[in-house]
Amino acid sequence: MKRHNGKLAWRLPAVIAATALAMACATVAHAPAATREAVGIKDFTYSPATLTVPVGATVTWINHDEEPHTITSAAGAFGSAGLSHEETFARTFTDRGTYQYFCALHPRMRATVIVK
Amino acid sequence: MDRIDRRGFLECMAWTGTGVLWAAAGGVLSSRLIAPASAAESAAGSFSFVQISDTHVGFKGEANKDAAATLQQVVDRINAMPSPPAFVLHTGDQTHGQKAGAFDTVAQILKGVKTEAIFYAPGEHDVFLDGGKEYLSRYGKGTVGGNGWQSFDYKGTHFVGLVNVLKYKGEGMGALGEAQLEWLEKDVAGQSSSTPIVVFTHVPLWSVYPQWGWVTEDAARALGYLRRFGSVTVLNGHIHQVLQKVEGNVVFHTAMSTAFPQPAPGSAPAPGPMKIPEEQARRMIGTCEVTYVPGKHPLAVVDSTLDRG
Numbered sequence: 001m002k003r004h005n006g007k008l009a010w011r012l013p014a015v016i017a018a019t020a021l022a023m024a025c026a027t028v029a030h031a032p033a034a035t036r037e038a039v040g041i042k043d044f045t046y047s048p049a050t051l052t053v054p055v056g057a058t059v060t061w062i063n064h065d066e067e068p069h070t071i072t073s074a075a076g077a078f079g080s081a082g083l084s085h086e087e088t089f090a091r092t093f094t095d096r097g098t099y100q101y102f103c104a105l106h107p108r109m110r111a112t113v114i115v116k
Numbered sequence: 117m118d119r120i121d122r123r124g125f126l127e128c129m130a131w132t133g134t135g136v137l138w139a140a141a142g143g144v145l146s147s148r149l150i151a152p153a154s155a156a157e158s159a160a161g162s163f164s165f166v167q168i169s170d171t172h173v174g175f176k177g178e179a180n181k182d183a184a185a186t187l188q189q190v191v192d193r194i195n196a197m198p199s200p201p202a203f204v205l206h207t208g209d210q211t212h213g214q215k216a217g218a219f220d221t222v223a224q225i226l227k228g229v230k231t232e233a234i235f236y237a238p239g240e241h242d243v244f245l246d247g248g249k250e251y252l253s254r255y256g257k258g259t260v261g262g263n264g265w266q267s268f269d270y271k272g273t274h275f276v277g278l279v280n281v282l283k284y285k286g287e288g289m290g291a292l293g294e295a296q297l298e299w300l301e302k303d304v305a306g307q308s309s310s311t312p313i314v315v316f317t318h319v320p321l322w323s324v325y326p327q328w329g330w331v332t333e334d335a336a337r338a339l340g341y342l343r344r345f346g347s348v349t350v351l352n353g354h355i356h357q358v359l360q361k362v363e364g365n366v367v368f369h370t371a372m373s374t375a376f377p378q379p380a381p382g383s384a385p386a387p388g389p390m391k392i393p394e395e396q397a398r399r400m401i402g403t404c405e406v407t408y409v410p411g412k413h414p415l416a417v418v419d420s421t422l423d424r425g
Contacts, residue, residue: 044386066177067388068213070244081245082213085177104244105213108329 034058039111041069041083044103046111053093053115060090069109074100163271164407166194166231167316169207169353170239170373173222174215177389179397183212183375187225189422190374190403195230201405202270204231207353207371208239208281208318214246219254238264239318239354240281240290248282265296267303273408274307276300278317280332290319290332290354297334301341312347312408312415319354322361322368325381330355339366349406349415355381357400358419369417371404398423 035057040047042064053059061071061083068082071089077099080089093099093115103109168190175183194201206226211218219242226234236255243251248264256262264279278300283291292300304313315321317332321339324330332338342348348366356378361368376389377400384390390397402421409416 044388065386065388066175066391068241082215084213084215105240106329108327 036060038062039113040064041109044069044106044109046109049111051111051113053113055096055115056092056094057115058090058092059113060088062086062088068105070104071101072104074102079104160410161271162407162409163202164199164405165203165205166197166201167205167207167351167371167404167406168374169318169371169404170209170356170375171206171222172209172212172241172373172375173225174212174218175375175389177376178391178393179376179389180394180401184221184225186398186401186422187222187374188228191225191228193403193420193422195228197405200230202231203233203235204229205277205316205351206234206236207316207351208237209241209353209373210236210239211242212375213241214244214250219250223254235266235268235275235277235316237277237317238279238281243281260299263296265299271408272410273312273314274304276303276313276315278315278321278338280317280319280321280335283333290329292332292334292338297337297341300338304341304345307345309344310346312349313342313345314349314351314406314415315342316351318352320352320359320368320370321350322363324355324359324370328381328387330381330387342366347415349417351404351406355387358404360417367415369404372400372402372419372421374401374403374422377401395423 035054037051037053037057037059039051039059039061041061044065044067046061051059061080063069063083063085066085068084070082071078071080073079078091082105083089093113096115099113099115101111101113171187172183173187180186194204210222238248238251238255242248252262252264256264259266259277264282265277267274267276269275278292279296280290280292283293307313319332320330321332321335343364346365350366350368352368352370353373355370356373356376357370357380358372359370376397377392378387379390390400399421402419405418405420407416
């Protein structure tokens with residue numbers, strides 16, 4: 001019984017990894033190993049407000065407002081400088097978790113990246 | 117020939133919104149045109165000062181391609197005033213998001229102002245990146261504990277400069293904080309109730325529009341310490357438009373930006389620079405000139421825009 005469970009636990013992540021790989025291949029044909037996601041900032045709002053990405057994904061934020069905004073982790077895990085109009089900031093997420101962030105200039109602006 | 121006379125100067129200031137002339141008379145600040153204010157200036161003990169705000173050097177957008185240039189225009193207008201202001205108050209957001217070199221540019225331009233002194237209060241754009249380190253290294257000297265807040269007396273009026281942007285992080289609105297409030301209570305305790313008080317700070321001390329963060333969380337406590345005074349004038353910036361409000365003996369006045377206008381509260385999906393042509397924007401940026409005349413008159417406040425170059 002114990003041994004059987006152990007086997008299952010070993011197999012399951014492999015299946016997920018294979019599925020993730022297949023999905024990545026389907027969407028980004030030339031770079032199957034890395035996922036890239038974007039968050040836009042417009043009218044003082046991050047969009048999407050919640051972004052779910054796989055481990056290893058790189059998330060890029062782009063500021064479409066003329067007002068500068070930051071991407072500042074609530075837990076201090078990461079932080080950008082003030083992004084000017086059309087400037088970007090990128091971060092690669094190597095650990096699972098829920099990352100809440102806000103704009104240091106406009107703290108009412110809040111959003112989340114979930115890394116699974 | 118430069119044809120800017122006093123009236124022209126005022127109109128210009130009102131046009132852009134950067135300059136407000138404040139006149140203090142009998143301890144009450146009020147809004148007035150520059151012409152009567154200038155007549156009053158000759159009275160003994162009277163004086164005037166200029167408020168500039170939200171210079172946002174480093175900003176480059178549809179409404180203004182060069183915020184340093186409009187600041188320079190404002191300085192030229194101040195220097196063209198028939199009598200130089202006693203001093204200038206800068207109520208914050210000198211820089212646009214602490215853009216590299218912006219503090220130096222502002223300092224360089226403001227060196228050219230013909231006045232005795234310039235007093236500063238920080239805006240969130242000046243401190244959000246480094247928690248105020250650079251701002252305080254430049255302007256903390258001579259302030260209480262190097263924290264940026266300060267008070268001084270000028271010809272019988274007590275001026276108080278407050279910092280309400282350093283508690284910004286994660287809290288969603290401006291705040292003064294316990295230490296500063298305790299200092300304020302002590303600072304004004306020794307003043308007679310008949311002393312005119314002028315408070316200058318960045319974020320409004322009244323609830324202009326909390327949804328956009330246009331409010332100072334713990335302002336009520338600060339205003340409580342000022343309630344007994346016969347004349348209190350609160351000058352701020354932050355919202356890039358002229359708004360005035362009177363509450364008992366307290367007059368609240370927010371100045372225009374010298375860089376770009378922001379929408380009226382709630383009139384747009386979000387705050388931020390209005391995307392309008394430069395020509396139009398120049399009617400919405402400028403300065404504020406204030407004149408104080410001892411006697412029974414309130415302080416005269418005149419907002420002037422930049423559109424009449």
